[in-house]
Amino acid sequence: MASPMSANSFLKALKAEGLTVVEVDDWRDHNRNHKGPWGPVHGVMIHHTVTRDSAHTVNICRKGYSGLPGPLCHGVITKDGRVHLVGYGRANHAGLGDPDVLRAVIAERQLPGDNEASTDGNRHFYGFECENLGDGDDPWPDAQLEAIVRAITAVCRHHGWNARSALRHLDWQPGKVDPRGIDWDDIEARVTKRLGGKPATAPRPTPSRPVVDLSQLRAAARSNPSAQGQPVTYAGVRTVEAALVDEGLLSKAYSDGHFGTTTVTAYAAWQRRLGYRGQDADGIPGRTSLERLGDRHGFTVTS
Structure with a gap:
């Protein structure tokens, strides 16, 4: 200490x-x-x-x-x-x-x-x-x-x-x-x-790249806003929210694993940043926008 x-x-x-x-x-x-x-x-x-x-x-x-x-x-x-x-x-x-x-x-x-x-x-x-x-x-x-x-x-x-x-x-x-x-x-x-010390005998392991399942993420984005409390319905939500925080689109206070209305709004802002408009920027992740976010923040998108 x-x-x-x-x-x-x-x-x-x-x-x-x-x-x-x-x-x-x-x-x-x-x-x-x-x-x-x-x-x-x-x-x-x-x-x-x-x-x-x-x-x-x-x-x-x-x-x-x-x-x-x-x-x-x-x-x-x-x-x-x-x-x-x-x-x-x-x-x-x-x-x-x-x-x-x-x-x-x-x-x-x-x-x-x-x-x-x-x-x-x-x-x-x-x-x-x-x-x-x-x-x-x-x-x-x-x-x-x-x-x-x-x-x-x-x-x-x-x-x-x-x-x-x-x-x-x-x-x-x-x-x-x-x-x-x-x-x-x-x-x-x-x-x-x-x-002036001795070098470590073993290198640090290379961390695995996080994986976000698009279908599970979309399901969370559609169901979480109406859910009571803050259930973590899919662990990949935390990975996406951390990326949105880094982009300055989501307050860290809402990076809680719950794809609620605030996260939907933040994701819509990310979609608009990529040039999407109208219903294409509704805050529900699509493959292209999610892959673009993953490329910037080190996670892989699967279906």
Whole structure:
């Protein structure tokens, strides 16, 4: 169990690791602490932003967007390798994740697959968002990868953790794919080397790609709005809702596995974003729109 370091100690740790740090506005006091506690902390989580342009990326991560107020992380690592501090304290970056994964991070052992979303990650992890489109094609410059390694190392060195206290968003929360395109085994080995430790004996397993059944999803979209309470009628709804949250179309509060009226409205907005109009944008998933969402957020569509 570890208490979060102070803002000044965080800044000092990053600079001591040789990072170029940019302090953005009132980052020390910008947080979501009124929504719940921050700490004890157990690890550091890495994300990609699905954005381009450094200034735009930093601004979004500081302010957030509709349905997900900022800060969305503690530091933004841009493609030039600079770390922009946008908040400190509780941040909207990790969301609900798997308690078995948390236990593995605490024990610094190989992670299990994530199949639950029940534990508050915003409370327990430092978070760094990394500027990248997340499409698998957008490159990760060497300067940015080195900054990721050094940022992880800075936090781990302060707390006396090893490299297994770092994880990806995809390791934590079902349906997530970020940071896509990074060789995580290489990142972990480089952190271990900087910390002066021995490399892990086994690589982390490659997570399986989530599968969403179109027919079951359509059935949920048609039946859930009239259902009482919030029944999870089909597990794939959580995967689709997580993607809609990432697109800024659905509030995280409604990412609950219930394809209710709010999710229907959010999905209709996704259909309109793709150019559909009228009855073609009714919020009931179709194959093309769902496959487009899956391509962006790492899930496979079956019938």
